[in-house]
Amino acid sequence: MKVCKAVFxxxxxxxxxxxxxxxxxxxMLPLVDKPIIQYGVEEALAAGxxxxxxxxxxxxxxxxxxxxxxxELERILEEKKKTDLLxxxxxxxxxxxxxxVRQKEALGLGHAVLTxxxxxxxxxxxxxxxxxxxxxETPVLKQxxxxxxxxxxxxVATQIVEGAAISAYGVLDVKPVEGHFGGxxxxxxxxxxxxxxxxxxxxxxxxGRYILTPAIFDILTKTGTGAGxxxxxxxxxxxxxKKEKMYAYVYEGRRHDTGDKLGFLKATVEFALKRExxxxxxxxxxxxxxxx
Numbered sequence: 001m002k003v004c005k006a007v008f009x010x011x012x013x014x015x016x017x018x019x020x021x022x023x024x025x026x027x028m029l030p031l032v033d034k035p036i037i038q039y040g041v042e043e044a045l046a047a048g049x050x051x052x053x054x055x056x057x058x059x060x061x062x063x064x065x066x067x068x069x070x071x072e073l074e075r076i077l078e079e080k081k082k083t084d085l086l087x088x089x090x091x092x093x094x095x096x097x098x099x100x101v102r103q104k105e106a107l108g109l110g111h112a113v114l115t116x117x118x119x120x121x122x123x124x125x126x127x128x129x130x131x132x133x134x135x136x137e138t139p140v141l142k143q144x145x146x147x148x149x150x151x152x153x154x155x156v157a158t159q160i161v162e163g164a165a166i167s168a169y170g171v172l173d174v175k176p177v178e179g180h181f182g183g184x185x186x187x188x189x190x191x192x193x194x195x196x197x198x199x200x201x202x203x204x205x206x207x208g209r210y211i212l213t214p215a216i217f218d219i220l221t222k223t224g225t226g227a228g229x230x231x232x233x234x235x236x237x238x239x240x241x242k243k244e245k246m247y248a249y250v251y252e253g254r255r256h257d258t259g260d261k262l263g264f265l266k267a268t269v270e271f272a273l274k275r276e277x278x279x280x281x282x283x284x285x286x287x288x289x290x291x292x
Contacts, residue, residue: 001152003145003211004051005119006044006126009112010037011057011103016261025060027130029264032272036258037063040130045096047141049126052098053119055112067098108230113212114220122214124148127233129208133267136253140209147185147249148211154240156188157209158248159255164197169205170234171195172248181249188246193226193234204248206234207255216240 014026021029027037041052056063070089077086103115113127126141134140140157147155158172170193174186192201210233219239226232240246256267269286272278 001124001148001213003047003124003126003148004049005053005123006047006049006051006128006141007053007055007113007116007120008037008040008128008130009055009103009109010060010063010130011055011106011112013106016259017264023059025062026259027060028062028066029258031133031258031264031267032275032278035066036133037130038066039133040128041067041096041098043134043139043141044126044128046139047126047145049141050096052096053116054098054100055103055115056100057103057106064098064100067096106230108225108228108232110220110223110231110233110236113233113236114217114231117217120214120217124154124211124213127208127210127212131257131259132208133256133258134207134209134251134253135256135270136251138252140251140253141211143251144209144211144249147181147247150180151245151247153244154213154216154237154246155211156237156246156248157207157251158186158204159207159250160203161205162203166200166203166205167194167197169194171200171202172204172206173201174204174248177247184250184252186248186250188241188248190241191234191238193232204250206248207251209251213240213244215243219243 010027014021017026017029028035044052054063074086074089077089099119101115101119103112128141144155144157161169170191172188173190174188177185177187216236220231220236223231223235223239226235257263258267272282
């Protein structure tokens, strides 16, 4: 089995970033000069996915416009001989063809994935949560593809989270798979959503990258609503575990939670510092700040 389709749940309201997200999707907030969602799409493309499925909702047309051709803008840039900017704009619209499906109500991540069922069909697929922007030499989804090629089962990305912070995540109960992928691969035995620190089965947190088999769809249709009256993907994954093996992979890379204000600010600074055109001046500016 090969993974060619990537699903992006993007119907959330982005309430943590109000009022900035009152009239624009949180996925379009820029990290330096590129919207959050574009980092995820580029990661999926680099991993070999050639079909992108966006699960959107009301007020998300800016995402569609961003990846569409902008004839007027391109014409103006062409007339003004701004060839570098024209190239950047055209690269976005030429990047890939996207399909869109509407999630009419925000009924949870599991429901968002289920909404993409008809477009995914009966084949394995990736799910990427755009809020998790991961800076990695080898894109995280590409790392996971290598695992999937060997195990041919669902794979979830995980990272080690020490201390009480683990309570903010879905947490995995696992056993190591010896001799594979440098000790980074685990077989999943169970998972718990946001446990108390003392009840957490491990320090391995689920991160927003998944490769799932199509069996997840039937399971989600039979899964009841969970926390917040929503259909939780974690509940569906727990059901999938009863039918199939599942693996967790501790990816290599640095994750930024851009769905959190402080995480967004940190990511903006770190991505800017890595830029040739901005890194030097920004570093000089930061050194000059008089911090208490």
